[in-house]
Amino acid sequence: MTTTADRAGRPGSTEGLRRQNTSLVLRSLRQLGPATRAELAKRTGLAKATVGVIVAALEAADAVTELERTGSAVAARGRPGVPVALSGRRFLALGLELNVDYVSVAVLDLTGTVRLSASRPVTGPGDVSALVALARWARAEAVGEAHDLVAAGVAVPGLVRGDNRTIAWAPNIGVTGESLAAAVEDALGCPVRVSNDANCAAYAEAHHGAAVGVAHALYLTGTVGIGAGIVDRGELVRGGAGFAGEVGHMPIGDSTARCGCGRQGCWEASIGLHAVLARVGMTEVETPLATAALLAGRADREPAVVDALAEVGHSVGLGLAMLASVLDPEVVVLGGFFVPLGERVLAPARAALDARLAAPAQVRPELRLSTLGIQAAALGAAEQAFSRVFAGDVELA
Known part of the structure; x- marks a missing residue:
């Protein structure tokens, strides 16, 4: 296993071209699933002989493996093709x-x-x-x-x-x-x-979770801090310096609330985990998800907690309305402690979002809960x- 730093060849060299061709085959197998060598040639636009050499090298490295022969794929000379798939063994x-x-x-x-x-x-x-x-x-x-x-x-x-x-x-x-x-x-x-x-x-949700198959998605963390990940067609949007998505410090919510960054009035200071717990007089236990599960249980019994979570949801919606107007995501995924709270936060967030979208032509993004947990x-x-x-x-x- 080597990196480009170990090789003298530049991307335009023969060595660089071989690496790029190999990556085409690997991406095809990861994104589209198993295929015969002939099918891989069609998918990637590479010559069948080139694909054969690449697959042989990857197989020798235990990066791909042959599956059972099927009659559904036929090679150029009429022999059944042998599908290959990525291997998880090594x-x-x-x-x-x-x-x-x-x-x-x-x-x-x-x-x-x-x-x-x-x-x-x-x-x-x-x-x-x-x-x-x-x-x-x-x-x-x-x-x-x-x-x-x-x-x-x-x-x-x-x-x-x-x-x-x-x-x-x-x-x-x-x-x-x-x-x-x-x-x-x-x-x-x-x-x-x-x-x-x-x-x-956000990258995990786009490849494994609630945003799989979504072209334009926004992920909102739900921990002590509040941040956003922006995904466009499966790839992250990072901005000029790589800092895109630092939404927790937008001036939204309680203008007097002190934030961990030292300033007042940040969105995080109104909807972050510590801010939510302070509203209901509760201390944190273990992870944000475990804490939120206990908070959800209190909401089942205490109307004051329900009201506090509705205020949090309203503040979430106000921030999302601003982000939706700028980014126009199809889906917004809420993670972390938002997940156990569910509709107690999502319902008021949708209402606030609807009320703040400027034009009837704007489509409210679908709000989804993360499916991947704290990991x-x-x-x-x-x-x-x-x-x-x-x-x-x-x-x-």
């Missing part, structure tokens, strides 16, 4: 999330199958040692000697520079610079990229780690 990617009150991990194989996922509460924000311990545990548990760890990703609630390594600003966890990437690299022994948590979760960002970080393979930057054969 190559893995690992994703992590470092958040205020928990750390998470997810391990994916090349087929996109989740091999392991877990979350652990932490005692304080930005607990890098807990994240490193979780990374080492996951490597021993899921990778071991039988697999190759291609790459890893770490999701954080903050701004990450375009080098996918340097944390520029993360007030809720107090971690900046490249130290986090270096610590995880040292623990795992593979390349590590760092990404915004909302971007990672969404870690899963997205693992999927993004594999993206270098499917882009041809990391060579498996």
